[in-house]
Amino acid sequence: MATHFIEPLAGRDAGASSLPRFLAGEASARPLAALRIGLAAVLLAQAFALAPHLFLFFGEHGIVQAPIANALVSASVPRVTYVVALLAPYVRDERLVLLGCFALYVAALHLLLAGWKTRAVAIAAWLLHLGLKTTANPSAYGVFEFATIGLFYCAAFPSGAAWSVDAGSSKHESTSFEANLGLRVLQIHLCIVYLFSGIEKLRGEQWRNGEAIWRAVMRPGFAMFDLSWLAAYPFLPLLACWGTMAIELGYVLLVWPRRMRHLWVLATIGMHAGIGVVLGLWSFSAVMIVLNAAAFLVTPTRSPTSRTRPPAARG
């Protein structure tokens, strides 16, 4: 069905000619590069915002102590406490290990932003992020989960093959099957996200009667402005609730036709910008905006003659 909707991506391989071009075509890595750059920038800003409180959330003696935090996550997922245990014969102060892990994470994000040795750096950033998130698991909210997803895609797909130090200043932008597949996986993943989010909301009475938005803006932890006056105009929260559900439920269908794509993605970005401004969830909103922009607003170049990537561009 996708080939009827989607701008076709050029470049077919003999071995994959039977597969829909939607999945098996070739594209440049521009969207993945946008994901890499945007995600690294947002996570760097978040890391600097959290740096002064590192021990409070990630320390063994922070608000939630390590034994409790560890008990809430599968033992197979990495965490700083494992590194602490590993280095125990050499480093007695666990805070030094945490600082080291955090410094490595920040360094990896800088290199990811620049796109230097991108594949290795993306894997490092992904695993370090995962380790820090797991360590501070009780305090990890949505932005951590989407950052994990985004960093995994940066590591799995050639996010360094465009707009990067690795890609250099080559005038001929390479295209690849992997870059196209990475873009498609990201796009489909976002459709799944919004479809299930929309369905969950539709099931909730609060979303159907407008109370959800009212309750969200009245939560003291989120309230950036006094919006209690909304109670006098209940149609406004009602409209916002149904608008949110329409955007989320419509995403899976309306983000594909070229005529609707920009409108729908901009509406989605507007929704996240609104969440950022009104509820103060700026890092979460910024990550969602990056994911959407990378998936649907950054157009990959298509060059059927350019089938292979130069060695320098392998990310």
Place this chain on the structure above:
Amino acid sequence: MTSGGRKRMAWLAAAGVHLALVVCGAAGITPVSTKLAGGRVVETYRAYTGANNGYGFFAPGVASEWRATFDVCSDERHCIPVAREQVGHEARLLLITIDGLLGEDELRDLIAASHAARQFARYPHAEVVLVKAGVFEVPAMAEYRGGERPQWRDLYGYAFHRAAGRP
């Protein structure tokens, strides 16, 4: 099929499996029982890649906000309320997330104990730490128009005593 074609098929199959796991995560389904070795491998993969996430943001309803408040006591009759650590905006969101766990019955005691341990560390002379878990109750819009106002209500209280001989 050429080796390049096989490689592409393998990539496509991997992507298909990954997205199927994403759907399972979104639907709250555990695709393979964790009692099986294969199931544990799948769960690990899901945890590493984020494919185990659900996406019900503020859904089906917006949960009430929880908070922990503390009194530290030098003895049972001399208690003073203490403020939480001052943190920036992003860090405050993390604190709210931690306090949100007070709303979960199976975690409330653990989180309260963890909060208390933190306060004992902040106040070395405290012998008792009282932890109160409260919820912010928001009236419906119609009730608000009728004069009701949102308010904090403490629902659970804990008293933690410093263990004898422990710093």
